Amino acid sequence: MSGVEPHPVGMIATLAHVARNWESIGNEFLRIFKDYPYFLAAIKGFRNGIVYGTRIRAPHAFVMVFLFGDGP
Template sequence: MAAPAQLQALLKAVNTLLRKRRYHAVLALLKGFRNGAVYGVKIRAPHALVMTFLFRSGRSTCTCCHASCLPCAALAWRRATSLNSGGTHSPCTQR
């Protein structure tokens, strides 16, 4: 079954937008935020739940808070590294 013409036009427009180099930094920020959220939801939150049942401590709220803060930390990290990449960055040459 073929997709409607409007959907194909939308997909083509999105693909051309994603291929433009000037949007690379913004898309990297969005990708970092998304990956941080996925990691927080898939890994950190279930881990906190299991640790709470195993050790019966109240530390799960701290770990769940950490899991929810991961997207913001990833966003901040991507922003800092994208700002740094605009300058003259040379690899370390110490031996």
């Protein structure tokens, strides 16, 4: 490791570029990997798992902790 810290302004500019061009970056990714359907299916499954976990499992876990947090 070189020990040089990344410049925060450069990181912010990179993230801003990705946010502005999200759709075209995604389309380019799909074009590159169109011949690898199993890889794309794995990415889709990973994405769906994250969405399911944040929308369903995490709120349910918080409710269960608040309802039954002290135990019997």
